[in-house]
Amino acid sequence: MPTASAGPRLIIMCGLPGSGKTTLAKLLESRLGAIRFSPDEWMDALSLNLYDEEKRAKIEALQWKLSQELLAYGLIVIIEWGTWGRSERDTLRLGARALGAAVELHYLSVPEDVLFDRIQRRDLERPPIEREALSRWFAIFQAPTPEEMALFDEPLIANVVADPASGRS
Ligand SMILES: Nc1ncnc2c1ncn2[C@@H]1O[C@H](COP(=O)(O)OP(=O)(O)OP(=O)(O)O)[C@@H](O)[C@H]1O
Ligand SMILES: [Mg+2]
Numbered sequence: 001m002p003t004a005s006a007g008p009r010l011i012i013m014c015g016l017p018g019s020g021k022t023t024l025a026k027l028l029e030s031r032l033g034a035i036r037f038s039p040d041e042w043m044d045a046l047s048l049n050l051y052d053e054e055k056r057a058k059i060e061a062l063q064w065k066l067s068q069e070l071l072a073y074g075l076i077v078i079i080e081w082g083t084w085g086r087s088e089r090d091t092l093r094l095g096a097r098a099l100g101a102a103v104e105l106h107y108l109s110v111p112e113d114v115l116f117d118r119i120q121r122r123d124l125e126r127p128p129i130e131r132e133a134l135s136r137w138f139a140i141f142q143a144p145t146p147e148e149m150a151l152f153d154e155p156l157i158a159n160v161v162a163d164p165a166s167g168r169s
Contacts, residue, residue, distance in 0.1 A: 006156065008071040008101035009034075012092055013080040015108035016141055017129060018118040021080040024106060024160065031157055034076035037063040040124075050125055064092070071101045084141045086148065093151060102153040107144050 011028060013021035022038060029036040039059045040050060048055050060081050067077045083089050089105065096103045110118075112134060119129050 006102075008074045008096075008099060009076045009104065009153075009156070010067065010071060010092065010096035010101050011076065011078040011104045011106065011155075012083055012089060013078065013106050013108070014083045014089065014144060015110065016082070016084075016115055016137055017134070018115040018122065019108035019110045020118075021082065021106075021108060024108065025078045025080045027160060028157060029078055031160075032076050034078050035067075035070055036078040036080065037067060038080050039063065064095075068095060068099060071096055071099045084137075086142045086144070089144070089148070104155045105144060105149060105152040106155065107149070109143065112138050 011025075011032075011034065013025050015021050022040070025036050025038070028034060039056050042059050042063070043050055043052070043056065050056075063079065063081075067079060070077050079092070081088075083092065093103045093105075116129075116131055116134055119125070119134070
């Protein structure tokens, strides 16, 4: 049963591949009655290569445009793009606040070894993500600092552990 909406709200998932963004986003989607935007799912539906960064950027821009329209209607929107960079997260936070929306940031911090293990088990990407690529991404990922986290609103549902084995994710 979705929780009653307390007004427009943007929920941002932040984390590297395999950190659990989609798993948690699906849980929050069903609990909050939110609209979830996943670039991977749209790319898959359009038969696009998940490594096509140009198309991914276009899809994210389209999803952000739709997100802002839905926030203006007072809805809860979840975006799960990874949001690796501080400036990208700033743009989303300020854009949502300009529409009168609350903004949550869920940072999924997972050790590199665990990420690689999960990515291998999931077996989604073709070709598979290589260990070396993951190490490079780890180095460029800008983890949110406590100072940045303080700029966001308290989550409606906090400390939720999305258990992929429960079948609800
Ligand atoms: N809390 C968790 N504990 C253990 N395994 C998890 C957890 N969350 C997700 N997983 C598993 O890890 C794998 C990756 O999770 P998920 O697809 O949600 O990550 P993601 O951040 O969306 O990755 P990507 O950026 O590649 O889309 C999945 O197989 C999922 O079942
Ligand atoms: Mg995902």
